[in-house]
Each structure stands twice: as structure tokens, then as C-alpha cells.
Amino acid sequence: MNRKTYTFDEAFEASLTYFGGDELAAKVWVNKYALKDAFGNIYEKSPVDMHYRLASEIARIEKKHPNPLSEKDLFELFDRFRYIVPQGSPMTGIGNDFQIASLSNCFVIGLDGQADSYGAIIRIDEEQVQLMKRRGGVGHDLSHIRPKGSPVKNSALTSTGLVPFMERYSNSTREVAQDGRRGALMLSVSIKHPDSESFIDAKMVEGKVTGANVSVKIDDEFMQAVINGTEYQQQYPVSSDNPTFKKNINASELWEKIIHNAWKSAEPGVLFWDTIIKESVPDCYADLGFRTVSTNPCGEIPLCPYDSCRLLAINLYSYVQNPFTPQATFDFELFKEHVELAQRIMDDIIDLESEKIEKILEKIDADPESNEVRQSERHLWEKIQTKTLQGRRTGVGITAEGDMLAALNFRYGTEEATDFSEKIQRELALAAYRSSVKMAKERGAFEIFDAKREENNPFINRLREADPQLYKDMVKYGRRNIACLTIAPTGTTSLMTQTTSGIEPVFLPVYKRRRKVNPNDADARVDFVDETGDAFEEYIVYHHKFMTWMQANGYDLTKHYTQEEVDELVEKSPYYKATSNDVDWLQKVRMQGRIQKWVDHSISVTINLPADVSEELVNTLYIEAWKCGCKGCTVYRDGSRSGVLISTGNEKKKKDDCNCMEPPVIVSKRPKDLDADVVKFQNNREKWIAFVGLVNGRPYEIFTGLADDEEGIMLPKNVSKGKIIKSYDENGNKHYDFQFTNKRGYKMTIEGLDGKFDPEYWNYAKLISGVLRYGMPIDQVIKLVQGMELDSESINTWKNGVERALKKYLPNGTELKGQKCPNCEMETLTYQEGCLICTNCGASKCG
Template sequence: MAEAEVNLQTKVHGEKTFTHEDAYQKALEYFNGDELAARVWVNKYALKDSNGYLYELTPDEMHWRLAREVARIEKKYPNPMSEEELYGLFRGFKYIVPQGGPMAGIGNAYQVASLSNCFVIGDAGPSDSYGGIMKVDQEQVQLMKRRGGVGHDLSHIRPKGSPVKNSALTSTGIVPFMERFSNSTREVAQDGRRGALMLSVSVKHPDSEKFVDAKMEEGKVTGANVSVKIDDEFMRAVVDGTEYQQQYPVDAADPKMKKNINARQLWEKVVHNAWKSAEPGILFWDTIIRESVPDSYADLGYRTMSTNPCGEIPLCPYDSCRLIAVNLYSYVDNPFTENASFNFDLFKQHAGHAQRIMDDIIDLELEKIDGILEKIIADPEDEEIKRVEKNLWLNIRKKAEEGRRTGIGITGEGDMLAALGLRYGSDIATEFSVEVHKTLATSAYKSSVGLAKERGAFPVFDAEKEKENPFIQRLAEADPEMYEEMKKHGRRNIALLTIAPTGTTSLMTQTSSGIEPVFLPVYKRRRKVNPNDPEVRVDFVDEVGDSWEEYIVFHHKFVTWMKANKIDTTKNYTQAELDKLIEKSPYYKATSNDVDWMSKVRMQGQVQKWVDHSISVTINLPSTATEELVGQLYVEAWKSGCKGVTVYRDGSRAGVLLNNSEKKEEEGGKFPKKRPETLEADVVRFQNNKEKWIAFVGLLEGRPYEIFTGLADDEDGILLPKSVQKGYIIKSRDSDGTSRYDFQYVNKRGYKTTIEGLSFKFNKEFWNYAKLISGVLRHGMQIEDSIHLVSGLQLDNENINNWKNGVERALKKYIPNGTKAKKGHCENCGSDELIYQEGCLICQSCGSSKCG
């Protein structure tokens, strides 16, 4: 490297900087060769400026940065913790781990960003005018550009067909605004990843069924998670088979519009869509409001309106939350031995420290918000343009300072139970988990009361307002002395606890994620190798000639169990040997796909009683799970006291790692040359350059066998109801012997409807190219290669080029999630670790995505 280049890399802002590769190699050493953990830390959490220069070489430097900044705040108050004490809690990701925004942003003077992980927006008395809706849209974008995930509720928007006093005469309803908010999310980049959005609506809203269906249409609302706020009255109507009244406004004593619906029919739609696509999520809204401590202060602006994108933090408008995870595995002494025990004394002490650190982080966040406001004021834009953004952050600052909300959670629960010899999902394991979370709750609240004595209570604290709250009553019963102190001195924070997903956090703690069980104790990965290099093992060569090596990856704590039991961790085990190993381990029958689903739901309900916010948890089901089972799980979740639940059926949406014993067959092979007379078919709709397009994808054994794509308008004669998503393509012959392709589906009344002659409905040129693509699909070309073939066609006709885009978009839907892209590099970090997720290319190294 030239001298000038060295200087450029080593001195920026007068400080030493490091190359991405230098930091990666040091992080790799720090994480004992764990490539994924090293990549995640370098890409997401190492101190960097907006130009990408790195100022930290190892996570240890990050932990000192966090300790210095928190210690600086501590010195403002009595009995401060020292920098060394704080570093001891952060070091090695062992005990306390600030999550996401706090880890990346604390002490980062190079970027103007919030430390909050999540926000909810929307006025306490939300407006359904265009002005009010556009204001929310702008607020959402302004928050996302500062790293925040955002949630807001749409229940205030008038149902479709409602009269309005403008030239439109009637309201368009909720769905168009879902698309607007979704599109805004996709437009905002957050350090290589798109923003995160939660849209919710009350089941009482007359447009709730349209809301539920919106994400099922291909290409729509792809930038948001959606959840339905379901009340107890609706659930009772579902269970009892009675009618349910929808109305608008949803909370009005004298609504302008109301209608009675069959609750079970809407429920079945919710269940079907969740079974098919893992959405919508369910929010049991009456349980949330009933249990919410902040809602004791609803008259002061703390009425809960929606949740953050993962659902674990229900919030009032303009409130925000920062997250910390306590690593439960680290409190197990002598793990995976007969002498294993949980160190409750140390856990209580650290739970108190975690709450103290969380309160310090609120002060650090207030500093960050002041920095954001200073930047807004200094920006040369017109004051009118800046007004919404400025008022947004002033509102957020007020809520953060007034309520001082915190979000202490956990990670490593699955590993904690295994290390103690308890099988996840068993009664004894659930009882132990509940005791751990009860201890966390009482210890954190005790710490918050102590902080109130030293620093003052949150400004609107009122023991009288809270005394009937069920969560506060449980705390009072569990620790009467603490409760009496709280009534006397107040507490520092309006609400304290949550259980969030800890994806990247758990990669760095090298534990199971959040409250979830271990996904797999052993799995396989692949890496491309040069067959000419010495000592390289080539396990297979793919269809384009690249050589690959397969290697076994053990879950980190599974290796700890092996070592504790003197089992060789270096041996190249056969699959049969691995199966026997797993059977001997405490992870046997305790992974995501093994745990009894009802038991997991009940566990969530019991733990929820000791979490004042909510829990982000997913019930993993096999692909064979029925819609009936999904409905039963939802009902059980409601009865068990869960605040929300998400069900994921294998293959319905997100990709996962492969179990060794169920090695996925390579795509390819040849279909029968003779086309079956009838094929199942998917209908895929999308837009290209504002034109409406439609694709009919014939499926054989679940894979695309043929595809017919073109414009969908009146002239083409494809007058297909939007509700039709599946049917059959039937090959037949006219009286003159000419082959013909018909599309047949079952309408809402249960009658078969046939559209004759697809081959005559579409543009002839489109049809000829469709036959070409169908031909290569039928002869076994892999889907990704077929897409590359289509995209590489050199065509001058603009309409045909649009057709190319349509075929590509339709086929990408069928690339199995988790498939590694054969070509291309990440535009953000240059990595070739690209995989397909829901038709989008996701970089496993930095998390950036590219869709379309």
C-alpha cells in the first residue's frame, strides 16, 4: 500500500482508523473463529462515521466506549458506578448487552442518530384527514433515517366508501395508505438496511378484513409488518360462534357506521393468512391495555396506540424505547454438569445494574435528541419544511424525559435451560423460567425505586393511579417491602421490561436467541473452494462448475456440552453419529421444531405475567401444520394471557438453516416431457411502470413448470377477481386440433369458473417468449438460472423489456428462501454472501437487501 494511502486509512478527524478487513480479522480472533459474529460486529456495531471509516478494532474497544459514556452519566448522580465496574458487566458480551441503537450509537460523535430501538407515532386524537396522514408519513420517514423502527395504528382512518367533503366524495379506506407507508419504509436506507415498520388496525374497524388481505397480494405492502388488534369481545364471539359488531370510529359510544359480521369467518381469514404467510400477527389488545402500567396515565398522554415492528413494546404516541439484554446463560454455574445451578444472587445484583444503566442511557438519548434538534435548526432549509421534523423530536424528547421508559430483556433462555439439564417446554423448565423472569421483574423494579430515591421519580408518577393495575398488584404481592417503598418514593421509570428478539445480539453472545429455544444444535453450511488449493475437500460441484465444501457447524453451547462431557469436538462425525450425540444432549427434543407448540404458548403466557411490556416470540410449525392448529394456538394464546403471538409455518415465508438429517435436494432434475393435462397454478399480480401485469405460473411438484405473463387490462380480457390467487391451467384442444390453455378457478360461491384460451388473451409476442421460458423450466433449468436467462435477453422493444421484468419478478417468488445467489456482490459491503428471502436478495454479512 502506498504511503499516502496508509495515511488516509490511519488518520481521519485526527484519530486512527482501521480497514474493514483489519477489524474483521481482529474480531474473528475475538470470537474464536466465529465468522458470522465477526461480520455482524464489524458491519453493525463497530464505531464508524458516515463515510464508513472504522475507529474500533475489536469489540473490547466498543465495550470500553460504552463504559466510559455510561460512567460519565453516572457521575451526575449519587453513588456512581465506575467505568471499570461497567466494563466488567459489558466485557465479552457476558452479562449485560446494550442492543442495536445503544450499542452502535453510544459515544458515536460521527453520526447524528437516535439511540432508541423503536418508536410509535400518531397523535393521541389522530386525524384521518389527508393532512394528518401525510404528517404521519413524514414523521415515519424522519424517524427511520435516524435508525428507529416505527409503529403506528390505522384504526382512525375512515372505512372505504365513507363520505368525505372533497372532490373524491368517498374515502378510499385503509389499504391505499398501507401501501403509502410501506413504500416510504422501503425508500429509507438505514446503514445498509431498510426501515422497519409495524402497521396495526383494530378488528372492530370495518376495513379490518381488507387490511388482513392486503399483504397477500403479490408486491403490495412489502415494507411493513402487519398486526390485528383483537379484543376480548371478538374472541368470545369466535369461541361462541356469535356475531360481532364492527364500527367507525372504533371507540365511539355513538359510531357513524356500524355493521354486524360473522366473527368466525373473519377469524378464519386471519388464521388462513397467518398459516400461509406468517402474517398478520395477533395483538390481544384488551390484555395489553389491561396489563399496561403506562395506561394508568392514559389521561396524561400515555394511552397505548400501537407497537414497535416486532411487537414487544406497546407504546403511546411519540414514546420510544431503548433495549438491553441480560445474558441468562452466564448465570449458570458449572453448566452441563450434575452440579449445575443458577446464581440467583448475582442475577439479582446484575438485574439492578441493568436497570441503572438503562436509566443512564435515557440521559444519553436526551443528549442525542438535543443533537438532532441542533442539526435541524442549523439546516439551511425553510422553517416551514423543518417544522414537522422539529416538532416530532420535541414530542419524543418530552415523552422520554417525562416517562423514562426502559426495555430490559434477556437472551440465552434456551441455553440456560439446557445448561441446567432442563428440557425446554417441559413443566419443570417452564416453572423455572417463570421464576427467573419474576426475579428479573422484582429486581429491576426495586432498582428503579432506588433510583427514584437518588435521582427522583419520573415526573408524572402517581401510586394512586397505578394501584389497580394487575402487574403492579403482582409485584406488590411478590415483594411487599419494595412496593411500600415505591408508594413512598415513587420509581424512576414508567415501565421497565420486555423480551425482544435478539438476532444479532445472540450471535455475539453466542447463545440461543431471546426466549426462544435453540433452533438446531448442529447444522451444515457450505463454502466455495478452489479445487486446486492443497488440502481442500470438494464435496460437490454445482451445475456451473463451482466447487463447494460442506462443513458441520455446532451451536456454541452444544460444543460446551461436548467438552463438559469429554466428547471430541474435532472429529468429523457421520450423520448417524451426530444423531446419537444429539440424543444424549440436553438439547434433544428441545429445539424450535421439537417443542410442543401448546406448551410454548402456555409458557409465554406465564412469563408474560412478569413482563410489563410484551414478548416477541414465534411459534414454529412444520409445513404440514393445519390451519385448524394455527387457530387453536391463537385461542390458547388468548386464554393463557399472551399479549401477542406470531405463528410461522415452515416454508410459508422466511428461510431457515437446514437440518442435517433433512438435507434439501438440489434443485434441478427433469420434469416429465409430456405435459400433464392439468397443473396447479398460482396467480401473481404486480406493476411495471404503473401498468398492471399478471402471471399464471403452472406448478409441478411445487416448482414452476410454465409461466404465462402479460398485461392485465380490459383489452386483454383477463377479467379475474383480485381475490383469485390459485387455480389450474388445463391444456386442451380446439375442434381443429389447435392446443389451448385454459385457466380454471373456484369462485366465492363454490362454482368452477373457466377463462378459455389464455394463449389468445395475451399479446402473441409475449406468448411466444413465455413458451421459450416455459421450455427451459420444463427441462429442469434452475429457477435462478432461468431468471438470469430472461434478464440477459437483448430486446429493443420497451414492452418486451417490461415483460422481462414481469417474468423475473414472478419467478423470484419461487427461489427457495435461504438459497445462496450464484452471482453478484453486495452493493453495500461487497460480500458475495447473498441469499434469497421472499424474492429479495439479502446480504448475510451486512443485512442490506435488494428487491424487485
């Protein structure tokens, strides 16, 4: 069958219209979610086509059950990301016959019984890779591995402990990930394990465990010892009544290390394991294979071995009627109706997942390898299919909570807003479980349902107290799904829901020094945000909603507003003082604890903190998270991912260095000032110069051109650093200036960099800067630049200059794959300080 294909430009233009002119949302959709084959052929023109694909496939499953939802009903739920939003893997994989991949976002793996032999460790490594190649993230626990120094019955005589195996699993992730396109890894360990301190420190060493997130499973006994200042016993095996190894430690000292490392590097995360197990509904069936052992990489789904999560989010903003007005209300009836349908859709996706697994098994059987090679992969997917169908676990969550609260005139982080958020989650939990009970009546309960096993579970008892009839029906009919709920990070899908939530994308014609902004010009949107002053810079992602708030409150969108008037409007907006740095962090933790009571899995929330917060604050947040019932906690202090690693050589990394292969924190709103490096070089006897703006030590923008043209960008030879400053002239036109400090300590400014470079160079620089700004790995940006086919010799010289400047930021040791050393012809080239070095023969090439 010949299917119609579209060029990237065709799909991008159609999606740009769909998203109301939002270029980032359009690019994300085309690159990540549009149906395409292995050759890059695109088969969907816009999200409309994708939503019809999803609706068609789910309707096919619905027809197998009583009272089926129609394709039209389903499309209306999905259309414009308005109500129900399947996440990542389901959105990509449902109805996709071009890929043989799972619909599950993440998995947990682990072997039964004693599993610390090399054979077991290697088996887990293989299973991890097999899952990651199908696009899945993986979590597994290391608490079963013997501590360092333990006797072993092989030639080594003693065990190496946890850390070498952390590196092994991390390296496997980096290998299969192919520059970040696939796979993510969570490694966990019990605080009771004697090597837990080494586990906690492992990621603080340069080049170690860079392919994994790490979390510590902390029990109540340890936390109580921290608070009381008493000792705590570590042992191996960690859960044994007769451990072979025991030692007492100072709990406070180990806790201080956890806090310091979290403050310094944003890891480890903490998992409050006793809370997780006590609240876990699936652990009522622990002896039947549903014992929770670890979490997925983002931490929102604690899982038993070989179970997985499929995610779906409900767009809360869409249930606000008369948003931003005094008459704003939340449509609870429609919300509950849609939650029930969402749970039903998630159950349908389980059947679609089972079909996908069958195709994976068929693919394995058709592979040319021997049965010996294929058997382990086949057995892995057979275990996953069994667990998937036995428990029918789902992950219904939410998105746009902040926008919902603002539209209802609540300020995020206040007690009033928290009360309402808890009410929303309570109603969601009741509606989802009600739907699961109804499906049990129509379709049958999950295979091992037993109400007697669940009668003392705290979460089930909360449902019983809130809705006694629901509980009676559950006992009578059972439940279709062993667990239903989560709150996961919505990632790139949130970019798409922001611009399509029934909000007309209008842009306020703000005037600063009487300069009119063209609302049809994409760049004008950035100008518009800039011109509203510092008070509004925090709210760039909400500009569509801010306009809606103005419109709803009777403000004239065609009026010429002064800067002072805009500042006053911002302070009246419900988004004012509601950013991550404005919200009371303790209040956010308590809010998470209150909402957690109505989520049967967990909540993935990172507390974002400014750079100058103390370790004491992180300590307070973690302890409060435990006290108020959170199942886990993670913090991120601004800039903490850079400059924290200890060198493996004699020299320590400088504080402003950055591991530019690590996923960056996206800073879509350009700060006014950026630290900058100056890179000077010579091409064909011409002197060139590059200015590289940095955020957290990582390239954020790059401008390159001739250093000795008529305009003259002449800098003293010793100048290698400075700042790139965004400024406006007397006519309101935007410019970029470069400021540096001379030998005498005076600040010198070169104004109008944008006017000193060839316009063609400048435009290409904007393109490359946009790619850098949204986090493409540096080595991939270099490949992108290398692959650009440009006509003129001068612009190719510019291209070489950009490539040379960016190579400086590749971490030492980065491999250049696919190219051989011209001297020894071995594929052993790595980057060192921007130069290519052959690790085999020592040949080098710079520039």
C-alpha cells in the first residue's frame, strides 16, 4: 500500500498553523511524534493525523468490549491535546507499523533469589540493553550485590562492591542510547547496604556513572536515627534476619553526605521506601510476583520486576470555564466523566501493548541468530507480557495544573491553591478506580485480584472512606487494574498543550519608545516578552494565557501600553509570584505530600532552587518530605550540574566547566547578560573570531565572523572572556554588545556585534544558536554544522569556524565514531581540549 508522505517543511508548516505559530511546539511534534519510517519519510502532516491514528487503533480495541467508544468519540478527546494526552511511547507507537517497539515508557527488571553472581549481573545488563533498544527506560536495584571486600568463590577472592557495576550499567546505557535518542536508567540501592556511601559518591567523580540517575532507598529507621542522632545498622543481605555482614554507622554523617551531594549535583534522589511499600496496592500481591524493587528513571512509578508503565495525562486547564474571570469555575462533572474514559483508554492501551509484544516476539523468532542467542531476549519479553496482562497496571496523570490554578485565580503555592489541587487529585483517584471497577464488571478483573489481600492497604482504605459504595462494588466485581495513577513529568508534550488548550494565540502590541511590534513576525514574540520588563521575563511560557487573562478581564489588546502599565498588569496577573523561585519550597513539599495520598504510584517532582540556597535548606526539604508522606524527593539547585565533578587526574575541574554531554536545563528565555568565551582562529590567512555565550558553562549561542573587516572587531590579544549583553537603542531596536575588562580593570564595550558581522553569517548563527539553546548535544551540533551544504567559499569558512569553536566544549575523551586515524587507520580518535587525538598512535590534529 502506497501511503502519502510529506516533506519536513510541509509537516512543519501545517503543524505551525495547528499550534498557532509556536515554532518550538511544531518542531517538537514533527521531530518526535509524527509517524515516520526508518528512512525518515514522514506520513503525518499535523497532529490531526496523529490523533486520528490513535483514535482508530483504540477504537479497534474498544469494539472487543461492551459499550465501545467510537473513533469519533476518541478523536474528540484527543484533538488539539485538549482533554486526554497519551504520553511519549503510546503517542509514538500506537498504530506505528514502521517500528517494532513497546508502548511502555519505562520498565523495572530484577532476578528472583540470590542474584549477585557474575552470571546474574550480566543477565541484568543484557535485559537492560534489550529494553532500551525498544525505546524503554529501565530501573533496577543493586542492593543484592555483595559489598566490597566480601569473600567470593572465584580467582578474585573478594568482591569489588557496587560501584564497578554501576559503571557497567551506565556505560551500557550510553552505548545503546545513540546520543540520547533511546534509553534512560535508574539505579537504586538500600541505605541499609554497606556500600551505600560509595554508591552515593559514585556520580561525584568525573566520567563515572554518567548514563544513570541514582536514588537511595531510605527506610523509616534510618530517618529516625538521623533525627535522634543515633547509630544505624547496615548489613548484607539487606533484608536478612541472619546477615553475613553487619556494621553500625553514624546515620547523621551519612545523611549529611546525601544532602551535600544533592545540593552540589542534584543527586542522589531519595526514595522513602517504607512509605512506598506501605502505601503500595500492588505489594498486597508481593508473594505473587508484584514486590516493588525499584522505580522507573523519573521515579513516578515504583515497580516490581518486569512490569512497566504506560502514561497518559489529563489536561486540567481545559476544564476551567470562564478562565481568569471572577466567574471562573472548574467543571468537575466533565472532568470525572473524562477521567473514567481515560482509565478505560489506558486499559485499551494494555491490549495494544500486548500486540506490540507479540510483534517483538515474532521479530526475535525471525532473527538470524541461533536459538541460544535469541532465547534470553525472548524470555525477557515473555516475562514482561505475563506481568503486563496479569496486573494490567496503568499510569493516568495530569498536566497543566499551574495553568488551571491561575485560570481559577489561585496563586500556585498558597494554602488555598493546595486545597484545590488536593480536591482535584481526590476526585481523579475516585473516578479512575470507579472506572476500573466498572471495567472489571464488563471485561473481567485483573487475574489475581483479591479484596481480602487489600483490606488493610492505606490507599484502598482512603477510597473506602471517601466512597463506601465504590469499595463495596470493588469487593463484589473486582478491579480491572492492579494500580492506576501517577503524576509524571510531561516533558515535550507540555509544549504542545500550552498552545492548543482552546486559547487563541494573540499577542499584545506593546510599545517601548513607540516601536511597533509586528505580531505576525515570529521574532516579535521574543521582543514582546523582552519589552514587558524584568517582572514579566519569568512568565515567557505563559504568554498565551497572559493574553487570555487580559482579554477576560476587559483589557484592550490593541491599546498602546507603556512599560509602567505593563508592569502593573503583570502584578495583577495570577501568574505573578508563581514561578519556581517565588513559591515557598516547604509549601510545595507539603502540597506534594497531600496530593500523594490520592496517587497510588508516586509523583515525579523536582524542587527547583536558586543557586545561592544553603545545604541546610535542602536538609529541611528532604526531612519535611519524609514527614509529610512523600514517597520521594529530588532537588535541583540552579547550576548544580556544572562544576561539581572531581577530576580523575591530578588537576581539578574548574568551577565554570560543564559536562556538555549531560542533558542541559533548558533556558528558553535568553538572560540579558551571558558570560562569553572569545575564540580566535585563522582560516586561509584570514583572521576570524567567535563569541560563544554560555549558560551554566554550556554553549547557548555563537556568533562568528571576520576579525579584521572594515567595521573592525579588534580585541586585545589577551581577551578571552567577557559578556554578551542584549541591549536596545534609542529607537527600541535590539542589539548585542560585547563587554570585557581590560588590563587596567576598566570595562570596555564593543557595541552592536550584530551589525559588525556579515548578515548571512549572523542569520546562520541564529540558526545554530537556536539548536544550542534547546539542548542538542554538542557533538550532534558539530555533526549538524559539518553536514551543512553551503554554496560560497566564505560561508564554508564560517562553517569551519563554528565547528572549531564548538569543539572546545566537547568533554575530554569524547569519541569520534565512524572516522579512522589518518596515521594508523584505527578508529581510535577522541577529543582532548578541542583537538583530535589518536589513542592508538598518539597522532593529533587541532582545528
